[in-house]
Amino acid sequence: MLEKLDFLEEKYKDLNGKISDPDIINNINEWQKYVKEHAEIEPIVMKYREYKEATEQIEESKEMLNEKLEDDFKEMVKEELNELQKHQEELQEEIKFLLIPKDPNDEKNVIVEIRAGAGGDEAGIFAGDLFRMYSRYAERQGFKVDIMSTSSQGVGGFKEIVFMIKGKGAYSRLKYESGVHRVQRVPETESGGRIHTSTSTVAVLPEVDDVEVEINMNDVRVDVYRSSGNGGQSVNTTDSAVRLTHVPTGIVVAMQDEKSQLKNKDKAFKVLKARLYEKQVSEQNKEIAEARKSQVGTGDRSERIRTYNYPQGRITDHRINMTVYKLDNFLDGDIEEMVDALITTDQAEKLKTIEK
Numbered sequence: 001m002l003e004k005l006d007f008l009e010e011k012y013k014d015l016n017g018k019i020s021d022p023d024i025i026n027n028i029n030e031w032q033k034y035v036k037e038h039a040e041i042e043p044i045v046m047k048y049r050e051y052k053e054a055t056e057q058i059e060e061s062k063e064m065l066n067e068k069l070e071d072d073f074k075e076m077v078k079e080e081l082n083e084l085q086k087h088q089e090e091l092q093e094e095i096k097f098l099l100i101p102k103d104p105n106d107e108k109n110v111i112v113e114i115r116a117g118a119g120g121d122e123a124g125i126f127a128g129d130l131f132r133m134y135s136r137y138a139e140r141q142g143f144k145v146d147i148m149s150t151s152s153q154g155v156g157g158f159k160e161i162v163f164m165i166k167g168k169g170a171y172s173r174l175k176y177e178s179g180v181h182r183v184q185r186v187p188e189t190e191s192g193g194r195i196h197t198s199t200s201t202v203a204v205l206p207e208v209d210d211v212e213v214e215i216n217m218n219d220v221r222v223d224v225y226r227s228s229g230n231g232g233q234s235v236n237t238t239d240s241a242v243r244l245t246h247v248p249t250g251i252v253v254a255m256q257d258e259k260s261q262l263k264n265k266d267k268a269f270k271v272l273k274a275r276l277y278e279k280q281v282s283e284q285n286k287e288i289a290e291a292r293k294s295q296v297g298t299g300d301r302s303e304r305i306r307t308y309n310y311p312q313g314r315i316t317d318h319r320i321n322m323t324v325y326k327l328d329n330f331l332d333g334d335i336e337e338m339v340d341a342l343i344t345t346d347q348a349e350k351l352k353t354i355e356k
Contacts, residue, residue, distance in 0.1 A: 001095075001096070001099070004099070005044070005045075005048045005095070007047070008041050008044055009045050009048060012038065012041055012042065012045040012165065013036055013039065014117045015038040015041075016038070018033050019031065019035050019038055029275055040102070043098055044095065044098045046098065046100060047091060047094055047095050048095060048134060050093065051088065051095060051141070054084055054087050054088045054091060055088060057084050058081065058084045058085060058088060058218075061077055061081040061084060061155070063078050063081055063244045064344055065077055065078065065081070069168065070258040071215060072110075081197075084316045093328075095149045097347070097351070097353055100347055100351065101348045101350065103171075103172065103175075105167055105171045105206035106171055106172035106175075107134055107167060107168055107171070107172070107222065108170065108205040108206040108207050108208075109164055109165060109167065109170050109171070109206075109268065109273045110164065110165050110171045110174050110175075110197060110204050110205065110206060110207065111162065111164050111204075111205045111206075111271055112134060112161075112162070112163055112164070112165060112174070112177075112202065112203070112204055112205075112206060113129050113160070113161075113201075113203040113205070113271075114127045114131055114134075114155070114157065114158065114160070114161050114162075114169065114200055114201070114202050115159070115160045115200065116125065116153070116200055116203050117126065117161050117180065117198070117199035117200050118197075118198060118199045119183075119196065119198025119199060121153060121154075121155045121187075122183075122187050122196055123157075123158070123198040123200055124153040124155070124156070124157035124158055124196040124201060124256075125156055125157035125187075126157070126181070126183045126198050126200050126291070126308075127157055127158045127159075127160075127161065127200040128156060128157035128161075129157075129159050129160065129183075129331055130181060130200055130202065131161050131163070132331070132332075132333075133213045133330070133331050133332070133333055134165065134174070134177075134333070135163075135333070136332050136333025137333035137334075137335050137336075138165045138167070138333075140333050140334075140336075141167060141170075142167060143165050143166060143167030143170055144165070144166075144167065145162045145163055145164070145165055146166060146167040147162075147163045147167075147256065148149050148162045148163055148164055148255070148267045148270070148271065149161070149162040149163070149255050149256070149257055149267070150162075150257060154326065157320065159242070162271060164207065164270070167215075168198055168322075171206045173315065174204050174222040174337055174339075175204050175206075176342040176343070176346070177202050177204050177305075177337070178202055178203055178204045178304060178305075179200055179201075179202060179303045179304065179305035179306070180199050180200075180202075180219070180304040180305060181199065181200050181201075181202055181306050181307075181308065182197060182198070182199050182306065182307045182308070183197070183198050183199070183200075183303055183307075183308045183310070184196070184197050184307065184308070184311070185308075185309075185310035185311070186309060186310070186311070194218055195310075195311060199233045199304075203278070204276065205271075205274035205275065205277070206277070206288075207270065207274060208273045208274055208277040208308070213273045213276050213277045213280070214244075215269075215272070215273065215284065216241045216275070219247050219248050220245065220247070220272075221244070221245040221247060222242065222243075222244055223242070223244075223245070224239040224240075224241065224242055224244040224261060225239055225241050225243065225245075226239055226240070226241060227240050227241040227256035239261065240256065240258065240259055240260060240261045240264060241254065241255065241256035241261075241264060242254070242256070242261060242264040242268050243254050243255075243268075244265075244268045244269065244272050244278065246272060249276065249279060251272060253268045253272045253273050253274065255267045255271075255272045259288075286319070304318060304338070305317060305318060306318065307320055308327065308330075308331070309327075310327065311327050312325075313326070313327045313328075314327065314342045315327060315330050315338070317338060317341075317342070319342070319345075320341055320342060320345045322338065322341050324337060324338065
């Protein structure tokens with residue numbers, strides 16, 4: 001770890017020179033790149049310098065204890081040494097956390113896709129429950145929810161719902177929700193009182209900028225058609241619905257909830273960019289050795305991550321073996337305890353790789 005910190009300190013000195021260089025200042029893009037990099041490593045370097053200063057003071061105190069000192073003064077030096085050692089340990093832990101690689105998407109808005117899985121109508125009802133849970137959580141956090149696309153089912157709930165949660169840090173809080181969510185409960189239509197198991201799939205995608213995902217318009221087929229279902233007077237009267245097909249990957253995105261074709265097209269491109277970005281990141285992650293991956297990660301949409309058991313009133317997250325017994329509150333958006341536990345576990349796993 002110390003070698004890494006020495007390297008960062010040298011890099012920081014080098015960046016200090018670059019952001020003050022008139023030639024680089026004249027090249028605004030290059031200068032901004034160096035300023036951003038400088039700002040990212042500055043907290044680590046400042047903390048490391050504080051750590052080195054504490055280390056020097058500890059050495060000085062130890063040397064003083066080897067000298068002939070009066071008893072009162074010796075006790076004072078010992079006390080100071082204990083305080084310095086405690087401070088040094090605290091700084092070491094702070095530095096470890098600062099060294100945890102930052103997820104560049106953490107501050108972004110998120111696009112959440114919930115799809116009914118196995119379980120027929122009950123899976124669609126559960127998809128609706130999950131949508132309400134995330135909407136209530138967003139409300140508690142001061143985030144805004146913008147529904148992008150819905151596909152309802154006859155008995156209530158959704159075959160699919162796509163929505164955006166807007167707010168600083170939304171992705172950092174919700175990225176661990178990707179995966180298969182399982183519900184165990186007695187459906188209202190079940191006269192025999194038998195417990196049914198159903199699933200819904202959740203995908204959490206960061207909203208991406210044009211710079212991060214470049215789409216060649218020649219690769220996208222755009223189809224417009226008349227919307228169907230709930231949509232007011234424009235239903236079946238104007239070609240407002242939009243379907244985008246990204247030919248190289250086969251990804252298809254359809255939007256019809258807005259009356260305006262332009263708005264549907266804009267929303268469809270947001271989702272397409274997010275899905276292409278997810279595909280790109282997913283392929284990169286596959287190249288990383290299994291030993292270096294976090295146990296929690298951001299979840300795979302095919303991985304069963306959590307069970308909601310109604311008869312026992314419990315929610316169990318299988319990745320961290322955590323169970324809470326407050327089902328009603330949880331489904332009302334009180335998921336903070338679980339979110340915090342997932343973040344803490346993920347950070348602990350990443351810390352292990354730093355300490356190796």
